[in-house]
Amino acid sequence: MTSTDRQPLRPTRQRIAVTEALASFDDFRSAQEIHDLLDRRGAKVGLATVYRTLQRLSESHEVDMLRTEDGEAVYRRCSDTHHHHLVCRECGATVEIEGPAVERWTNAMAAEHGFADVSHTLEIFGTCPRH
């Protein structure tokens, strides 16, 4: 039980706009790209608010966040089950993938070395068929 739990987010105009924006695309995008998207749509949301909202949403696992190979955080709406991603390095096209065997393997490895409270990150990068 971590003590990092927070109050539920208030459904402000800005947060609704960010959530809607997230629903409108399928690839991983940076906070700035999402902010630009909102701008184009006419939704006036401050950049800092976009950052804050995405952060909170990813903390509560309502969106996926991962880091591109050059360290930039990118976000994408996600399903509610544990999964990983196959991401196109060129266009960001993403495929969610699951692998029970991998989950078992990571747990076994951790157990073998006596590690507890285990978590893991696994992302696959490549260039999709269109590139």
Place this chain on the structure above:
Amino acid sequence: MTSTDRQPLRPTRQRIAVTEALASFDDFRSAQEIHDLLDRRGAKVGLATVYRTLQRLSESHEVDMLRTEDGEAVYRRCSDTHHHHLVCRECGATVEIEGPAVERWTNAMAAEHGFADVSHTLEIFGTCPRH
């Protein structure tokens, strides 16, 4: 076959110093921390050079690089075979792990979706037996 191959690094004083520094610790450290370490040892190496050297070494897989939760790149010397890490979230203790099955799985997943030029990241975090 990527075209990113480069000439072998010249064994300059600075590069030797960075390599020696890397040999002196076992956990993942940032470029700046390694630069500080060199400073304390009296090795005068510019920060930009430390960055450049670590970058080239990680490109050629002579050191491991991974990103901390907040996106900072950290480095560590490593064995020459492809592997992943089991990292203690409390003390940074690191265990290198290998898993042919996982390698096969990631390749299969990528192939199944027509992705080429594939790479992947996989790190396991937990608390080691001492914590």
Place this chain on the structure above:
DNA sequence: AGCAACATGAGAATGATTGTCAACTCGGCA
């Protein structure tokens, strides 16, 4: 309505990383 906690935004600040470029070093080779 009225209050307190929460949320926002504009802009400044931070901080890791990269770019610039003139000076320096290395490895051949005559």
Place this chain on the structure above:
DNA sequence: TGCCGAGTTGACAATCATTCTCATGTTGCT
């Protein structure tokens, strides 16, 4: 040994994603 072109370095500026500040606007609730 001396010279040359390619590779390297370092001081510093520049980038650029992300965070901070804090005055002002909102929300949930009574």
